[in-house]
Amino acid sequence: MSPRTKKQNELIREQRKQEILQAAIRVYVEKGYAAATLGDIAIQAGLAHGLVYYYFKNKKQLFRELYEYMTEQSLRYTTTYFEQDMPVLAQFQSYAKLICERVITDSQTQRFYMRISLDLHHLYEPGELSPFDWMKSFIQPMVRAIDKGIQHGMIRPGDASLMAMQFWGAISQGMNYLDQLVQELTAQGLTETEVNHTMSEKFDQIAESATSFFKPD
Numbered sequence: 001m002s003p004r005t006k007k008q009n010e011l012i013r014e015q016r017k018q019e020i021l022q023a024a025i026r027v028y029v030e031k032g033y034a035a036a037t038l039g040d041i042a043i044q045a046g047l048a049h050g051l052v053y054y055y056f057k058n059k060k061q062l063f064r065e066l067y068e069y070m071t072e073q074s075l076r077y078t079t080t081y082f083e084q085d086m087p088v089l090a091q092f093q094s095y096a097k098l099i100c101e102r103v104i105t106d107s108q109t110q111r112f113y114m115r116i117s118l119d120l121h122h123l124y125e126p127g128e129l130s131p132f133d134w135m136k137s138f139i140q141p142m143v144r145a146i147d148k149g150i151q152h153g154m155i156r157p158g159d160a161s162l163m164a165m166q167f168w169g170a171i172s173q174g175m176n177y178l179d180q181l182v183q184e185l186t187a188q189g190l191t192e193t194e195v196n197h198t199m200s201e202k203f204d205q206i207a208e209s210a211t212s213f214f215k216p217d
Helices: 006-035 038-045 049-055 059-082 088-105 107-123 131-151 160-187 192-214
Strands: none
Touching: 006 038, 006 049, 006 059, 006 107, 038 049, 038 059, 059 088, 059 107, 059 131, 088 107, 088 131, 088 160, 088 192, 107 160, 131 160, 160 192
């Protein structure tokens, strides 16, 4: 067997890191930051403990990299989404539904997002990270879409940055509600089909509510 090329080794390293980071999400959702250990993450990933330490010297470094990777993914997805050419109100409604649907399709990731803000003080020193600055960057694609909608008379006049923050705040609150609801419905013994039907109605309601203040008078 011929030795692996440098590119192959890099791909394998990246795959291993991704396996560890995905395992870290699952461990974090189950145990929280304080109780999670690199050993737990190694077990979840099905890897030797030493291999995790090879990629991450400690838990803090791992979770910092995970948080930065996840926020970058969110920013990239949102930027790409709002670069699409489509009617602006329909675009925002569709985006709201897509994000809310992840409560079902990718519940572990969504619970990570909902909890990690409470643990950032473990990962960063005071003044080292500004979640508000990141949020301003995150909503910029929405701000540009709102400005465009205002110019074309499809969105009522107003402060586009504030409107984007209100829109995202409505989605965030909606996802918290949906996460609790899906757990309650599952505990009641509803089938997956019944849960999905109930949740689908809620997705529509949240999307409509999140965009209601965009509409011209």
